Amino acid sequence: xxxxxxxxxxxxxxxxxxxxxxxxxxxxxxxxxxxxxxxxxxxxxxxxxxxxxxxxxxxxxxxxxxxxxxxxxxxxxxxxxxxxxxxxxxxxxxxxxxxxxxxxxxxxxxxxxxxxxxxxxxxxxxxxxxxxxxxxxxxxxxxxxxxxxxxxxxxxxxxxxxxxxxxxxxxxxxxxxxxxxxxxxxxxxxxxxxxxxxxxxxxxxxxxxxxxxxxxxxxxxxxxxxxxxxxxxxxxxxxxxxxxxxxxxxxxxxxxxxxxxxxxxxxxxxxxxxxxxxxxxxxx
Amino acid sequence: xxxxxxxxxxxxxxxxxxxxxxxxxxxxxxxxxxxxxxxxxxxxxxxxxxxxxxxxxxxxxxxxxxxxxxxxxxxxxxxxxxxxxxxxxxxxxxxxxxxxxxxxxxxxxxxxxxxxxxxxxxxxxxxxxxxxxxxxxxxxxxxxxxxxxxxxxxxxxxxxxxxxxxxxxxxxxxxxxxxxxxxxxxxxxxxxxxxxxxxxxxxxxxxxxxxxxxxxxxxxxxxxxxxxxxxxxxxxxxxxxxxxxxxxxxxxxxxxxxxxxxxxxxxxxxxxxxxxxxxxxxx
Numbered sequence: 045x046x047x048x049x050x051x052x053x054x055x056x057x058x059x060x061x062x063x064x065x066x067x068x069x070x071x072x073x074x075x076x077x078x079x080x081x082x083x084x085x086x087x088x089x090x091x092x093x094x095x096x097x098x099x100x101x102x103x104x105x106x107x108x109x110x111x112x113x114x115x116x117x118x119x120x121x122x123x124x125x126x127x128x129x130x131x132x133x134x135x136x137x138x139x140x141x142x143x144x145x146x147x148x149x150x151x152x153x154x155x156x157x158x159x160x161x162x163x164x165x166x167x168x169x170x171x172x173x174x175x176x177x178x179x180x181x182x183x184x185x186x187x188x189x190x191x192x193x194x195x196x197x198x199x200x201x202x203x204x205x206x207x208x209x210x211x212x213x214x215x216x217x218x219x220x221x222x223x224x225x226x227x228x229x230x231x232x233x234x235x236x237x238x239x240x241x242x243x244x245x246x247x248x249x250x251x252x253x254x255x256x257x258x259x260x261x262x263x264x265x266x267x268x269x270x271x272x273x274x275x276x277x278x279x280x281x282x283x284x285x286x287x288x289x290x291x292x293x294x295x296x297x298x299x300x301x302x303x304x305x306x307x308x309x310x311x312x313x314x315x316x317x318x319x320x321x322x323x324x325x326x327x328x
Numbered sequence: 329x330x331x332x333x334x335x336x337x338x339x340x341x342x343x344x345x346x347x348x349x350x351x352x353x354x355x356x357x358x359x360x361x362x363x364x365x366x367x368x369x370x371x372x373x374x375x376x377x378x379x380x381x382x383x384x385x386x387x388x389x390x391x392x393x394x395x396x397x398x399x400x401x402x403x404x405x406x407x408x409x410x411x412x413x414x415x416x417x418x419x420x421x422x423x424x425x426x427x428x429x430x431x432x433x434x435x436x437x438x439x440x441x442x443x444x445x446x447x448x449x450x451x452x453x454x455x456x457x458x459x460x461x462x463x464x465x466x467x468x469x470x471x472x473x474x475x476x477x478x479x480x481x482x483x484x485x486x487x488x489x490x491x492x493x494x495x496x497x498x499x500x501x502x503x504x505x506x507x508x509x510x511x512x513x514x515x516x517x518x519x520x521x522x523x524x525x526x527x528x529x530x531x532x533x534x535x536x537x538x539x540x541x542x543x544x545x546x547x548x549x550x551x552x553x554x555x556x557x558x559x560x561x562x563x564x565x566x567x568x569x570x571x572x573x574x575x576x577x578x579x580x581x582x583x584x585x586x587x588x589x590x591x592x593x594x595x596x597x598x599x600x601x602x603x604x605x606x607x608x609x610x611x
Contacts, residue, residue: 098518126523138516149523151523154524157528160525215522
């Protein structure tokens with residue numbers, strides 16, 4: 045089967061001289077839940093942004109569904125981008141706009157400029173927006189301002205916005221790094237759901253190996269812009285861990301914090317995940 | 329202090345090793361300042377021997393013995409708008425119109441002068457540099473000089489004042505707006521770009537909502553400044569109440585001039601207060 049995303053000899057050198065990506069070749073297949081791990085500055089964010097070309101690579105190519113992303117012209121690139129959803133560590137919502145407007149923005153790649161100015165979303169877009177807000181459990185907050193929501197809720201708005209694109213691929217750049225452990229599991233559960241139920245391929249960068257083990261079907265570790273590990277989550281043992289994170293690193297588990305908000309931000313699925321995590325901890 | 333470092337075998341920081349009384353950096357700085365002041369005193373030839381305090385005091389007394397008749401029309405040929413109150417209202421509108429005209433031009437141009445909007449492509453980058461340079465050049469020409477040039481173009485009167493004010497403010501407001509655009513949170517831009525939106529849609533959806541407050545705030549600030557500037561424009565033929573003020577001064581009608589000055593002071597103070605109130609409520 046042809047890969048959904050094919051990265052070949054990718055190199056990104058920033059104007060400051062930093063080699064963020066130093067010759068990466070990877071294939072991502074349909075249906076995978078790929079977790080990118082590595083230290084800060086190992087190139088995770090740059091690699092993700094080269095896939096939808098928020099960052100122009102210095103050399104090498106990225107192909108999405110057989111189309112060359114790296115050399116795509118403006119309109120061609122936008123047609124590729126709208127098939128790739130993305131969520132961010134800082135959520136990147138338009139804070140002053142309503143939740144509804146933020147979610148609707150996910151449809152921009154399909155809308156004409158004129159419709160954007162006239163702010164006349166089509167009936168289908170409005171219906172889709174409420175469907176996706178319902179999926180992430182915040183339909184009741186639709187007309188409040190985006191920055192009135194909690195961090196976990198804002199990230200769910202981010203997911204709803206990306207789902208509006210009806211994407212085939214979801215890029216997630218440290219989606220839970222700004223969230224508490226319970227909320228992290230809640231957000232990761234939504235990503236798992238869209239991966240399993242909707243068949244959307246997910247490439248997600250994470251800080252915590254425990255989350256990578258719990259949610260990933262494949263783990264890719266980057267170190268200094270190069271691939272340091274590519275395989276099953278279970279295959280990362282102590283030796284590999286130290287290779288990726290350095291000799292002094294100690295693995296920490298992300299579990300239920302002492303004052304995690306129960307039931308409020310964490311939905312049932314997340315609590316289930318927490319229970320599993322706790323069991324996992326006991327086993328060790 | 330230095331003992332702390334020497335006792336521990338550490339190098340003594342440079343600022344502790346210097347004696348403030350013999351430090352050549354300090355002495356040369358003081359020397360340069362004194363030299364500039366001395367040269368300035370010699371070449372400007374500031375002469376206070378011709379000051380005439382008695383005459384000035386007399387004029388001051390006349391200025392404050394207000395002649396209120398100037399507030400209304402002076403004779404049967406004049407209307408309300410020829411009186412000082414009418415002229416003051418016209419002058420306020422001179423400031424408003426000048427600001428509005430400048431806004432209409434400066435807002436679209438400010439996007440071309442914002443680095444975060446124009447970066448990423450050599451052509452747009454060049455437009456950014458040219459735009460910023462243009463704002464700086466326009467801004468550096470004082471509004472009175474612009475009005476003098478506009479008087480040549482439009483003749484004496486309100487048109488020269490409004491267009492002169494507007495021209496100067498395109499430079500000032502263009503810079504303010506551009507900097508507001510550069511100060512926005514880039515995260516939403518990135519996110520909206522990632523959805524496949526085009527550049528215009530990104531600006532409309534992710535940039536404009538973030539700009540509403542700073543733009544309104546800067547506009548009110550400039551409106552305030554421009555209404556204050558407007559009475560002076562009459563000095564160089566830009567119309568408004570300034571014309572009446574300088575005519576009366578030249579005709580030595582000090583009680584009338586004093587009344588006009590009082591009117592301007594009250595108006596500017598009121599503008600100041602209102603503008604501060606509105607801006608406070610916005611932030």
